[in-house]
Amino acid sequence: MVATGAMTAPTAVRRVVIGDVGGHATALFAELVRLGADPGTGRLPADLQVVQLGDLVHRGPDSEQVVALVDGYLTHQPDQWTQLVGNHEMQYLRQPVFEWPERLHAHAIETMRRWWGSGQLAMAATVKSAGEVHLVTHAGVTAEFWETVLGSPRTAADAAEVLNSLAAQGSDDVFRAGVMLHGTADEGPVGPLWASAATELVPSWLHRPLPFSQVHGHSTVFDWARDRFRAAEPIRAVTSVDRSARHETTTLAGGRIIGVDPGHGRAPVHPWRGWPG
Numbered sequence: 001m002v003a004t005g006a007m008t009a010p011t012a013v014r015r016v017v018i019g020d021v022g023g024h025a026t027a028l029f030a031e032l033v034r035l036g037a038d039p040g041t042g043r044l045p046a047d048l049q050v051v052q053l054g055d056l057v058h059r060g061p062d063s064e065q066v067v068a069l070v071d072g073y074l075t076h077q078p079d080q081w082t083q084l085v086g087n088h089e090m091q092y093l094r095q096p097v098f099e100w101p102e103r104l105h106a107h108a109i110e111t112m113r114r115w116w117g118s119g120q121l122a123m124a125a126t127v128k129s130a131g132e133v134h135l136v137t138h139a140g141v142t143a144e145f146w147e148t149v150l151g152s153p154r155t156a157a158d159a160a161e162v163l164n165s166l167a168a169q170g171s172d173d174v175f176r177a178g179v180m181l182h183g184t185a186d187e188g189p190v191g192p193l194w195a196s197a198a199t200e201l202v203p204s205w206l207h208r209p210l211p212f213s214q215v216h217g218h219s220t221v222f223d224w225a226r227d228r229f230r231a232a233e234p235i236r237a238v239t240s241v242d243r244s245a246r247h248e249t250t251t252l253a254g255g256r257i258i259g260v261d262p263g264h265g266r267a268p269v270h271p272w273r274g275w276p277g
Contacts, residue, residue, distance in 0.1 A: 015127045016274040017136055018052045019217040019246075019260035020086065023060030023102075025069055027268035035274065042072065044080050050274070051125050053217045054086025054138035054193075058102050059265055067108040074120050082125045083115060085167075086138040086218065087193040090175065093121075098181055123167035123174060123192065124160035129276050132213055132255070135159050137192040140216035140257065143204040144189035149173045156212040163192065180219065197221050197259055198231040202250050206234060209254035215275060217261040222248045224263040245273040 016035055021028050029042065036045035044050065056070060057063035073081035085093070091100060092109045093116050115121035125136045135141065135156035146152060146159070149166070153159040166174045178190030178200050195201040197219045221231035222241050229236045239250040246262040246269065262272035 013047045015049045015051060015129070016276070017127055017215050017260055018050060018274040019262050019272075020055035020264065021052070021057075021060075021066055022055060022264035022268075023057050023063040023066060024264050024268040025060075025062035025065035027060075027264065027272075028066060029069065031272070031274055042069065044073065044077050049080050049082070051082040051084065051127055051136055053084045053136055053215070053260070055088045055217060055261075056083075056086070057104060057108070058088045058100060060268065061266075063102070064105050064108045067104075067111050071111050071115075074115065078120070083121050084125060084136065084138055085116070085121050085123060085193070087177075089121070090193060094175065097177060119168070122164055124163035126156045126160050127215060133157065134213045134215045134258070136215045137163065138216065139192050139195040139218035140197065140201040140214050141192050142189055142195050142201055143208055145173075145191060145195075146211070148189055149191075152211070154211050156214075159212070192216075193218075195219075197257075198235070202231065202235050202239075202252075202257055205252050205257065210252055210257070211254060213255035213258070215258045215260060217259070220248055220259045220261050220263065221250065222259075224269065225265075244271055245275070246271070247273075247275055 033039045036048055056066045070083060074083060089112055092112055127134050127136050133156045150159055150162045153162060174191045175193060176188055176191040177194040180194055180196045190200050198221045202221055221235055221239055223230045224246055235250060239248055241248050248259040250257045260275045262269050
């Protein structure tokens with residue numbers, strides 16, 4: 001399932017964001033085929049660009065296969081695949097900050113470290129959909145982080161540029177954890193690898209306009225497994241849920257916050273889709 005062939009620079013017209021994969025190579029490949037990839041070789045169609053927003057690994061049984069599949073795209077179709085880093089990849093790129101029972105094989109770790117060192121593994125990207133440019137990160141950018149760390153950029157492109165620059169510099173700000181890891185915020189605003197959608201990301205924007213819309217994975221305001229909201233009532237009132245795709249959209253002043261983590265566990269979930277789908 002590894003894409004092969006000569007390197008090309010196709011003109012892509014569809015940009016699709018794929019949420020957390022969680023070690024499920026078959027589920028990822030099936031979604032790519034649904035989007036038009038060749039079912040035999042995995043090669044992406046010329047009109048498709050993929051942004052995968054991190055957490056490729058852990059939970060499912062095929063983390064090494066997922067890394068190999070993505071490495072094929074980054075090697076043979078690099079103009080059509082943008083790979084973002086998640087908190088689970090970061091376990092192998094910096095000092096680990098949480099315990100996880102599964103440890104990847106050395107080759108997969110070396111591959112991800114090669115991506116990180118070469119700049120193929122990014123902190124942020126942008127996607128234009130329906131005439132609007134969205135900031136794409138693993139967990140989302142809170143209002144406090146946007147203001148105090150990023151310096152209040154007015155566009156998604158400017159925010160992505162600052163985030164990628166900070167990550168390249170090794171700034172601790174972008175790697176800072178929050179309530180999901182510690183039960184409370186670290187000193188300073190939670191970063192875009194760790195923000196909890198229900199308790200940190202979306203609440204931070206309830207009372208101030210979004211400068212641009214965002215797409216994130218990592219966590220959700222709606223609990224897919226229990227089919228109920230995990231966020232407070234003010235968020236429920238402005239959030240729509242697409243169960244067939246496992247997408248959630250919170251509409252606020254200035255834009256939208258779109259969550260696309262399908263919630264894969266040890267087994268993949270069905271159905272789910274990339275965004276916008």
